[in-house]
Amino acid sequence: GAVVSQHPSWVICKSGTSVKIECRSLDFQATTMFWYRQFPKQSLMLMATSNEGSKATYEQGVEKDKFLINHASLTLSTLTVTSAHPEDSSFYICSARRGSLADYTDTQYFGPGTRLTVL
Amino acid sequence: TQLLEQSPQFLSIQEGENLTVYCNSSSVFSSLQWYRQEPGEGPVLLVTVVTGGEVKKLKRLTFQFGDARKDSSLHITAAQPGDTGLYLCAGAPDSNYQLIWGAGTKLIIKP
Numbered sequence A: 001g002a003v004v005s006q007h008p009s010w011v012i013c014k015s016g017t018s019v020k021i022e023c024r025s026l027d028f029q030a031t032t033m034f035w036y037r038q039f040p041k042q043s044l045m046l047m048a049t050s051n052e053g054s055k056a057t058y059e060q061g062v063e064k065d066k067f068l069i070n071h072a073s074l075t076l077s078t079l080t081v082t083s084a085h086p087e088d089s090s091f092y093i094c095s096a097r098r099g100s101l102a103d104y105t106d107t108q109y110f111g112p113g114t115r116l117t118v119l
Numbered sequence B: 001t002q003l004l005e006q007s008p009q010f011l012s013i014q015e016g017e018n019l020t021v022y023c024n025s026s027s028v029f030s031s032l033q034w035y036r037q038e039p040g041e042g043p044v045l046l047v048t049v050v051t052g053g054e055v056k057k058l059k060r061l062t063f064q065f066g067d068a069r070k071d072s073s074l075h076i077t078a079a080q081p082g083d084t085g086l087y088l089c090a091g092a093p094d095s096n097y098q099l100i101w102g103a104g105t106k107l108i109i110k111p
Helices: none
Strands: A005-009 A010-013 A019-025 A032-038 A044-051 A067-073 A076-081 A089-099 A114-118 B006-009 B009-015 B018-023 B027-036 B044-049 B055-058 B061-065 B072-077 B084-094 B105-110
Touching: A005 A089, A010 A019, A019 A032, A019 A089, A032 A076, A032 B009, A044 A067, A044 A089, A076 A089, A076 B061, B009 B018, B018 B084, B027 B072, B044 B055, B044 B061, B072 B084
Parallel strands: A010 A114, B009 B105
Antiparallel strands: A005 A019, A019 A076, A032 A044, A032 A089, A067 A076, A089 A114, B006 B018, B018 B072, B027 B044, B027 B084, B055 B061, B061 B072, B084 B105
């Protein structure tokens, strides 16, 4: 099976600092990676779609200058939360898929998530 | 905007009982996936259904995709405490692969 890792698994930071979260596909090349945010007891909310070598596509309402996404290689995408504030505290999950966008049946493999707490 | 309505949002039943979770939409999906998520972890894929009317079984779990590919159900037979978790459905629209997520069903199986 395909494995996706995230680092760190949890982070606590002070308000105003920036936090970087890494998402890696360990045994396959991910043409596309997705970043989700999840509030307690709620479903996943897509933040952005990241294609290797190109700019990320952000969902409506997601500030691209605040949530910086870099998909520098086929196995690594990073999400940087800039100038974090307490309202940014959440569970951030990435997923990675291989295959082309035309392959609707291809599976997204999810990372374990990163718990961000901003004090 | 495509929506995927999942119900019930919360279900607490006794061990041994049966239950069904539903995901409904007015839109057609090319495929639909069911995930299970434990607290503090990412979702884990249970099954993908792609053909209208398709039925897939995973031990005591039965997944069905509606004939028109607009709805799906998850049926658990003789639920066990180990089935406790958050169950999420997610559909892939025709136009792209960004998944449309249901709100999730928090399932608690009491021993």
